[in-house]
Amino acid sequence: MSLLVLKFGGTSVGDIERIKNAAAKVAAEVKLGHKVAVVVSAMAGVTDQLINYCRSITPHHDPREQDAVVSTGEMVTAGLMAIALQQRGLNARSWHGWQVPLRTDSSHTKARIMEFNADALRQRVMDGEIAVMAGFQGVTADGSISTLGRGGSDTSAVALAIAVKAERCDIYTDVDGVYTSDPRIVAKARKMPRIAYEEMLELASLGAKVLQTRSVELAMRYRMPIQVLSTFANAIGSELPGTLVTEGNEIMEQNTVTGLAHTKDEAKITLVKVADRPGIAAAVFVPLAQANIIVDMIVQTAADEEQTTDMTFTVSRNDLERTKKILESERQKINYKNLLADSGVTKVSLVGVGMKSHAGVAATMFKTLAEKGINIQVIETSEISTSVLISEEYTELALRALHTAYGLDAQ
C-alpha cells in the first residue's frame, strides 16, 4: 500500500461527465489498495472567464482581489469531485487552500509557497479519507487568498505530494505522456517511458507545455517522482502507463538527445550598427529589465571597421511592442542606426542530459539544418540543451529532420 497524489487538469474536469470519469480513475487506484489525495484545477475555460471579468472592470485591477475571484474555480471543482467520489461510496472531502492550509507569501497572482504542513491531512488520508484539494491557491499570512500563477495546480499537486510524503504524484492531463517532440507535427514522435528532472525542466522552459516549470523544479529539489498520463487514454492498473519524471540515473536507456522542444512565443529584435563600446549592453538591457521584460537569446556580431556591431536578442512576443517603444525612446542614449523586429521566428531546442558528455551534438544540428537550407539566426546553449532561432516557416521541416537525425523516430 502506498500513498499517491493524483492531479487532474482543466480539460480532465472540463464538465460533469469528465469529473465523473476522473472520479472513476481515483476509485480504480483506491481499489488497487492505494491511499489517495487529489488535486484539481478549475473546469476548462473558467479561469479565463474569471480573469476576464476582472479585466473588463479595469485592466489595472488589484491582484489580491483577482486572487479572491479566480481561486473560486478550483473550489468548485474540488467540491464536485468530492461529491462524485462520495457517489461511488468513497469517503471524500474537499479542501480549499486556506483550509489545509497551504501558506504562501503575499505576491498575489504569483505567490510562492512558504509553509505547507499537511500532517493533519496526511492522517486523514491514511485513515481512509480521499482528500480533494483545490489546486492553484493558498493563503497569505494576513489571511487573504493567494494564487500560484498560471498552471499553479501542478505545483500544488507536487507540493502536496511532498507534504504528505506520497510515493508519487500522478498528473492527469489531455496527453498520455511526454513525447520526444510535438506529435501533432512530428508523426514519428515517441512517448518516453522515463525522463530525467533536468530534461523535463529544460523541455518545460523551452516550450513543451505539459508541466508547469515550477512544479518540475519543486519535484527535482525534493526528488518526488511525477508521472504524466492521460485522463482519457491510459489504462489504470497497468504498470506506469504514462511518462515518469524521475532521477537521471534511474533511466537505463539514454540517448544523447532525449527530446526536441519548440516555441513560437518569441520575437527577435536587432539593433543595427550600435557603437561597440563598454556599457552598451547595459544601456540596452537595463531599461528592459526595469520594465519587467525578460530577454532570452542574445547574440552580438563582431565589430566592423567603423567600431559598430549588430545586437540581436529575443523577447516574448507579448512584450514586442513595449520593447520597441522603450528602445525607440532610448535611441539617443544607445545610439543605433536602425531597429529591426521580427515575430516570424521559432526557437527549436535539443534537450538531453547525455549532451554533457558527448561532443559533436550541436554539430549534427547545424549540419542537418544546413542540408535542408534552413538559416540559423541565433544560437544558445546550456549544459543539457542547444537552441536555435529559425524562420517560422521552417518549423515543421526542422523538427522532423532533427528528430530523424538524432535517432528519435519511432520504429
Place this chain on the structure above:
Amino acid sequence: MSLLVLKFGGTSVGDIERIKNAAAKVAAEVKLGHKVAVVVSAMAGVTDQLINYCRSITPHHDPREQDAVVSTGEMVTAGLMAIALQQRGLNARSWHGWQVPLRTDSSHTKARIMEFNADALRQRVMDGEIAVMAGFQGVTADGSISTLGRGGSDTSAVALAIAVKAERCDIYTDVDGVYTSDPRIVAKARKMPRIAYEEMLELASLGAKVLQTRSVELAMRYRMPIQVLSTFANAIGSELPGTLVTEGNEIMEQNTVTGLAHTKDEAKITLVKVADRPGIAAAVFVPLAQANIIVDMIVQTAADEEQTTDMTFTVSRNDLERTKKILESERQKINYKNLLADSGVTKVSLVGVGMKSHAGVAATMFKTLAEKGINIQVIETSEISTSVLISEEYTELALRALHTAYGLDAQ
C-alpha cells in the same frame, strides 16, 4: 456621518455593467459622507447553475460539499465589486464569510448564525475602507464553509448591519420598494414609504418575495431599520427613496390594512368523510410532519349525522405528490372515503398591524369577494393578517377588488 450597510441582490450584480452601476450607488453614498459596508449576492443565475452541477452528479449529494461549491458565487461578486470600487478611486476590499468570520452552526445549506464578531471589520470601515462581504455564507466550528439558505444574503446583510452597529441596512433589488400589492397585477398598487417589521414579516411569509423572512425576523429582533430600494430606479441622495421597514409606532399614517399578499405556491387537499373521533388530526398530520411536509391552512367541517367530517388543508405545491402518496398509504388507519387534491388555488392575504384594534376588517373581505361571486374555500387568521384560499382563476379579480375596498388604491 453614519454607517450604512448596502446589499445588492443577484439581478443588481447580474453582469459586469450592473456591478459597475452598483459600485456607483456605493460611491454616491460615500460622497454623501457615509461610512459603507457592502454585501453582495451571486450574479443572477450562478447559484442555480452551481446547485445543478451538484445535482447532476447525484441528487443525494453531501450538503457540506454543496456549500463549498455554491458559496463561490458570492465570493466572485465580492471580489469584482471591490475591483469596481477601487476603479473609482475608493479604498475597498472583499471579505469571504470565513475571513470576517461569520460563524454558523453546522446545518449545511440552511445554517443559522451563531456568532458574528465584526469589531475588526467595523474598525476598518470607520477608518475609511469599504468592506465588501460575500453574502449567504459563513464558517462552521470545524472550519467548513456553510450557507444560510436561499435568499440568505439578505440575512447576511442585516446581520452585518447589526454587528457593525449600522444606522440602516439598504437592500438593493429589482423593485423600488414594497408595494400595497403586486403592481404587475394591481395597476393601482402604491409603493409604501414605511412598513412595520411585523407587517413585512407577514407579507414575506405570505408570498411577497421582496425580502427573505429570516432577515426581517432578525431586523425586528435587533430593531435594525431596513430600506428596500431599486438598483435601477431610485435616485441616490433623495430622502429614503425606497420603503423603510421599521418599528410600527414610527409610522404615522396607518391604514387598517397595509398591503395584500398572494401566493400560488400552495395546493389544497380534502379528505372526504373522515370519522370525527379524537386523535384523527394526529393520524393525518403526524405522518406528514415526519416526512418534513409543512401543512399551512387547516379547516374541518362540523360532523354530519354519520359522525364524519371533511378535513381540508394546504401544503406546498412541490409537496403535493408526496403528500398524496403518504395519505394513500395511511388510508386504512385514517379511514376516509375519498381524497381530493387541487393545485389550482391561490392564497390571498390582508396584512396590517391596524387589524389588531379594528373590528369588521375580515367582514369587508368576505363581502367584497361575495359581491364578485368568488367562493372562499378556506379562511385563516393571525393577529395582523387574514388569508383566504380561492380558485386560482379569480386571483387578479380578487386582488384588485380588495385593493379598492380597503382604500389602498393610488390617487
